[in-house]
Amino acid sequence: MARADQLATHSSRPDGIERVYLSPEHRAVNHLAAGWMHEAGLVTWEDAAGNQCGRRAGATDELPAVLLGSHLDTVPGAGRYDGVLGVLVAIEVAARLRDAELPFALEVVAFGDEEGTRFGTTLLGSRALAGTWQPEWFELVDAAGIRLADAARAFGLDPVRFADAARTSDELLAYLEVHIEQGPKLEFADRALGVVTSIAAAERRVVTFTGEARHCATPWELRHDALVGASEGVLAIERIARSRGSFATVGRIHVEPDAVNVIPGLATFSLDLRDETADGRDATWDAIHHELQAIAGARGLDVAISSTHVAPEVVCSPSLQAAFSAGIGATSDVDSDAPLSLFSVAGHDAMAVAAVAPVGMLFVRCRGGVSHHADESVRESDVALAIDALEAAVLQFALTYSHDAAEPR
């Protein structure tokens, strides 16, 4: 908890926490994490994409690794635990297991970018590690007009070498991530911990209603007000997504010409749509799309839609879910012989790492489900249980892994 407080002091703004990729604050927290990893008995290095890493070998030097970790970057106005908790719990577990004989190497990673705050594209750190970095991302530009490639150079990285951050599936047996829930299910169930079954399928779209910009003296029957159409669309999105159990958020809206005495001729809004499965997400979208077209038709507007991001659901590995269930069972969490399972609505580094290794996630209760806000809060006793559970999960995985390795092929 003290380390989380210490990390929180590294912020680019005085009035809250903001720590973004390839910034001086990123440099500072990597340095701190490296020190803690070193104390935990790990050999440390910063990879070619700015992720802070640590490793201890298994019984022999060349064994593949179980990777533990999460991210140290934040959204603007962040809390202290999103990402940070997973890194700190991983370091603590590495410290506890420093003398344990394991049939694999143990590694910890603190990813430099998960949130995408600076360059608008998420999971940059974990996608570099997973080998799914896209060369065009070097051309991404931050709010100050700085290209990612130049920010990388200023940070001391060489864009030409970014691909060296990529790990192979031969090197990584599993990725285990502890994260605050960012939702209220554990609190409702009176549980400290939960096993994540999958990470939601997501899609982001931009919806544009086009009508006619006219003087505000225009009579009602002659108006084609893009904003009123968009507003009706936003309400329809809420109604449809809610009735189908999907998650939909319109977080940004833009109006033109944006004048007090002109009927809006254009209204554009973002839509972030999530569901437990891609099929569920797509079925909800079909219903929304149908309704948006009907609204546009009834109001004499045009509606245009573009997709800006699409990701299928990521299913957590059954054997790693079992390891986390056993891990929770080894703690004193309420009723922990029947651990709670839940899917993650939020995206996580595990989504990216899944391209190169089986992934598992453990959620920790956070107060009121509040996250991406200064009020983010966890109980110290829950964090203690999370450390116990991750340690037990690693040992459980070691048992089943040794057993599988001993089976004749």
Ligand SMILES: [Zn+2]
């Ligand atoms: Zn996070």
